[in-house]
Amino acid sequence: MPKTDNAIELTGYLRQDFSVCLGCKICASVCSVNDISGNANPQDMLQRIFLGREISAGEPLVRSCTGCYRCTGACPWEIRIPDVVRALRHELKIESPFEKAFKGSVALFGRVYEPYVLMKAVPFLLKGGYIQHMGRWMEYMGFHLPHKVKRT
Amino acid sequence: MEYGYYPGCSLTGSAHKLDKGIKQIFARAGHSVKEIPDWNCCGAFEYGDRNELLNFSKKNLEKARGHFHEIVAPCPACYKNLKEADEAYEFGVIHPLDIFDESFFAWMKQGRDLKGQVFTPYYGCILLRPRETALRNKNIMEDTIARFGGEVAGEAAKDRCCGGNQIFIDKSVTEKLSGIILEKSRGTLVVFCPLCHMALKTFSGERKVIYFTDLLLHIMGDKSVL
Known part of the structure; x- marks a missing residue:
């Protein structure tokens, strides 16, 4: 079974739900990813999913979708394309170190405990050039203890 | 209540x-x-x-x-x-923004006005989309700013994406998308979403980014945030 089929299952959609797509590409015309790369075409992605073809992890939409739902807002059928992309990312096992740390914190504390997430993501933050922003982020800093351990 | x-x-x-x-x-x-x-x-x-x-x-x-x-x-x-x-x-x-209605402003004590100041209300994505979960009043921030004499700017920026969701994945995406919002807006950016606040604040340079709640407290006469 192609990974796209597994991804559809995760969204709660059925493959035939995408058959209503009219091919108008209004989703592509408003897609935030196209403000960066110009190569995102959600309509084409939906069509390929409908046809049972694979989607690659390197595609701009899969890599950079911000989950803004501009496509959903514009779509005549209000298809929730960001939910589909998120499911594809899950299925393709695309996860940044920060996302891993986020999920680790939720599994451990039941909540996102920011000091834990920051600690876990330190190598990524150092390598990714985030330290230069710390001055501007001082207002977000504060210390509190985690809620509970191993709650979920 | x-x-x-x-x-x-x-x-x-x-x-x-x-x-x-x-x-x-x-x-x-x-x-x-x-x-x-x-x-x-x-x-x-x-x-x-x-x-x-x-x-x-x-x-x-x-x-x-x-x-x-x-x-x-x-x-x-x-x-x-x-x-x-x-x-x-x-x-x-x-959502709290749906609580700030006429009855809210009826009791609200005004300590300051916003005359002579320019604001861009920025809602971001999730408060406006998808339709099923969107705010009831999608103009509440601009209505409030205008009610207290402020100038509302940046209509073209209000529902664009700041890329906040990508800030800890690929921050170049956030930098570009936030840059568009900063370019299409004027004055102080007024936001409600914590992620939008962080994304815009990171790349806003000298521009102010404030929470709508702080603006309300400012109007009520609390410590100035402007």
């Missing part, structure tokens, strides 16, 4: 200013907010399995059952997830 309060992870951490602002404003309006006992993370945008994501919020609703009918969730991601998880419409899941 007593509301169930779902602060979510951000408001108990990096968005502590928003949490404080909400509590102050609600208290002055005569409303009390009481945290849902033992709440857990709503999952934000991080889970690709829709059932897994909704189960986080279903657990929270379970914990609210018997205690509250109306739940206030200020963080847009938490608000959307909770509202979607309430499939039977058992609760009223409310």
Whole structure:
């Protein structure tokens, strides 16, 4: 079974739900990813999913979708394309170190405990050039203890 | 009125200013907010399995059952997830922006006006889309700014994406998308979402980025945020 089929299952959609797509590409015309790369075409992605073809992890939409739902807002059928992309990312096992740390914190504390997430993501933050922003982020800093351990 | 309060992870951490602002404003309006006992993370945008994501919020609703009918969730991601998880419409899941109506302004004591100052209200994505979970009043921030004499700018920026969701994945995406918003807006950026606040603040240079709650407190005469 192609990974796209597994991804559809995760969204709660059925493959035939995408058959209503009219091919108008209004989703592509408003897609935030196209403000960066110009190569995102959600309509084409939906069509390929409908046809049972694979989607690659390197595609701009899969890599950079911000989950803004501009496509959903514009779509005549209000298809929730960001939910589909998120499911594809899950299925393709695309996860940044920060996302891993986020999920680790939720599994451990039941909540996102920011000091834990920051600690876990330190190598990524150092390598990714985030330290230069710390001055501007001082207002977000504060210390509190985690809620509970191993709650979920 | 007593509301169930779902602060979510951000408001108990990096968005502590928003949490404080909400509590102050609600208290002055005569409303009390009481945290849902033992709440857990709503999952934000991080889970690709829709059932897994909704189960986080279903657990929270379970914990609210018997205690509250109306739940206030200020963080847009938490608000959307909770509202979607309430499939039977058992609760009223409310965003604070939908509470700031005429009756709210009727009691609100004005200490300052906003004359001569320019603001861009920025809603971001999740407060306006998808339609099922969007705010009732999609102009509340500009209405408020105009009501107190401020100049509203940046209509073209209000519903664009700041790329906040990508800030800890690929920050070049956030930098470009936030840059477009900064370019299409003027004056102080007024936001509600903790993630939008962080994304815009990171790349805003000299421009001010403030929470809407801080603007309300400023109008009420509290410590100036401008």
